Amino acid sequence: MTVTDPSPHPFPPCYYQRDGAVYVPTALARSPWDAKAIAGGPVSALLASGAEDAALDAAFEIARFSVDIFGKVPHQPLTIAIQVLRNGRQTKLHCVTLLAEDRTVAQAHILRVRRLETPAFPVPHDYPAPATIPVQEGPRGARMGGAISLRRVLGGPGEPGRGVSWLAMEGEVIAGQAPSIFVKACLFADFGNGFGNATDAGEWSYANLDITIQFLRMPVGEWFLLDAETHMAGNGHGTARNVFADELGVYARGFQTIFVAPGHLSKSVPRPPA
DSSP states (O other): OOOSOSSOOOSSOEEEEEETTEEEEOGGGBOSSOTTBBOHHHHHHHHHHHHHHTOOOTTEEEEEEEEEEOSOOBSSOBEEEEEEEEEOSSEEEEEEEEEETTEEEEEEEEEEEEOOOOOOOOBOOOOOOGGGSOOBOOSOTTBGGGGEEEEEEEOOTTSSSOEEEEEEEOSEEETTBOOOHHHHHHHHTTOHHHHSOSSOTTTEEEEESEEEEEESSOOOSSOEEEEEEEEEOSSSEEEEEEEEEETTEEEEEEEEEEEEEEOOOOSOSOOOOO
16 A cells, blocks of 8 residues: 555544555644644554564563653654564563654653462552543544543643543554554553643643553553643653553553643644534
């Protein structure tokens, strides 16, 4: 397949169309801060998909997934490179690199630990079940919200303060390829700074520089809960603290380093017809 238009509004919605070893971003992947860049969620999800392409040993559990974003990831065709950093009997570490014209634009590290039956101490939660909350309109349009279904519990994207929401992936990360539970979890790991931002999006930008999610286990089900809150000390950066849960309980915790600057959400990101 040869992709001639890198930014259509495909159905079902997807963030990338694949052309051999090249991933061409669609308009849904655009950053809410800059229409010429790709948002962190689609970046994280593509790196997670790349990790799965490495045919990871099923005898090892994914314990941590971390992403460093090296500046703005350009909205242009991308490629992936995978490297094994550690291939031990107890732990394994892979590095997945995202490249734009042979330039590294983002990098993920996947830490895996051998599977073993050990005592379990699950973390329950008292969040309302997603079925008890009506589906609500999120930030859809041409942005990454166009592939996401949203059920708000507290606050929401763009509203200052703690935010709690159930999220479900309606579309695909890569066209024609159903996203795995792991890929979906890595997509939503980027949402904390948007759903739990501390500042007014009309006055201050709060883009994240990295993403870290530490898994207790893989999530189950269609709906993913995000409980996010951002803390700042008034010195130009902050930290988003994220709790991730499904209907069985908490499955992971995460953090993001936030770059705070005067600015606002991009007004140049196009919106498709209603």
